[in-house]
Amino acid sequence: MSETNIKGLDANVLGRFDSIIMAIAGSAPAYSIAASTATLVAAVGLAGPAALLWCGIPMFGIVWAFAYLGRTQANAGASYAWVGRSLHPFFGYIAGWALVVSATLFMVAGSLPAGSVTLGLFHASWANNVGLVTIVGSVWFLMMATMVMIGVRVTARVQWIMSSIEIAILLLFAVLASIHAAEHPVVAFSWSWWGFSHFHNAAGFAAGGLVAAFYYWGWDVSANLNEETKNSRKIPGLGGLWGVVVIFILFQVFTVVTNVSLPSKVISANNADVLAVLGQAVWPGIGGKLLAIAVMFSTIATLETSLIQVTRSLFAMGRDSTLPQALGRVHHAWRTPWIASIVVGLVSLVLFVLSNFVGSISTVMTDAINAIGLQIAIYYGLAGLSVVVAYRSLVLKSWKNAVFIGIWPLLGAVFMFWLLVQVVGSLNAVSVGVGLGTMAIGLIPLFIYWAKGSPYFRQPYLVNVEQILDVPDMDFNQRALGDQ
16 A cells, blocks of 8 residues: 555545534444443432533533634644643643543444344344354444545445434434333433432542543544544534534433333343333334344444544644654545554454453443543543633633633533542442553653654643634634524
């Protein structure tokens, strides 16, 4: 194969709706509900809607942070580049590495349900066969890795197909499940599910918040695709915003109807795919199959977006010589970081196969979700803090700036760091070891390439946005919902 040396991603390929679809696919609503509901219920019981609400509010602060940071620079590394310039290159590298390891871990965790749900469509017992799950999950993973490597145009088309089917099925069942829950409640609906009464203490709330963060995580793939998106400083931010609006509504609806329709024992007994059980209860016979199809497409779609995030992040880091420069090379025809794609694919596939010898599918999933949650808190928190620092001279110029560039992102950052501190002591050794241990591994290349004199580590930091961007007005928050 031949390739260009450093630059050359396929620019101006994705449009406004592509960016929204990517953000929704990145968060994988069907997969998140199916695979994480049991973990959420185990953490907070009936307070799942509250955990998703009170984590969702600061999460929107992080969404605004990405939107405003994206206006300063189009860079496939996203938070890696923005945090490095706004705070310090050390923190930028940590943000980039956190995304790389979290997305890599997710590809291990995501391949499990991809194989399990696919097999379950044909025979229920096959879904728990570790060997078969490994084979089928590996096949799906390799197919998505191939799609990502051969071009973002192909990737976008595949995402439209899979995500459209997923969202259509979810919307149908949002209506059907709501009607069923009203007519056949197993548990009486209560407005207290959005309050704090079901949380026994701060640690319990933090445990639910960490799982909720995993639910939302992934929408920022639109930011990592900014170099390949039209109007690259604006549309990716809007895509992330609208994507989170959609998934927030879906998460709330399905968490409530699950609370009403399924006993906690049933939820815990079907921790791999709660949605299929809900579908069977709502529409016996075909309901479970349809929602299983939605979960399958959702899982496969988010494997693809995770591959995009990690390969674009590695591409940016390779381009900046904070990791091997080969990772920053782009294939001359596909215009994708093909070496990064191959490296990530091989590493993820090996980890996926090895994970099946560690324990049961449910154990691997729970540990992976918790470990990823720690890493999400790190790089989202750094992004939320960065936008306040970068726009510090503009934050107090209007109440809109104060809210959307200052208070809300800062709330998101504080919440993420609070989650990190609160849950570390309560998680098991595997979750903490994987979550923070893989972060610690990143310090090795950091110090190596810093010592080698990578220009990234010598760049100006604590940069004020007025030094790099002419911003005649800062009413983006109003225009975001109206002029696109």
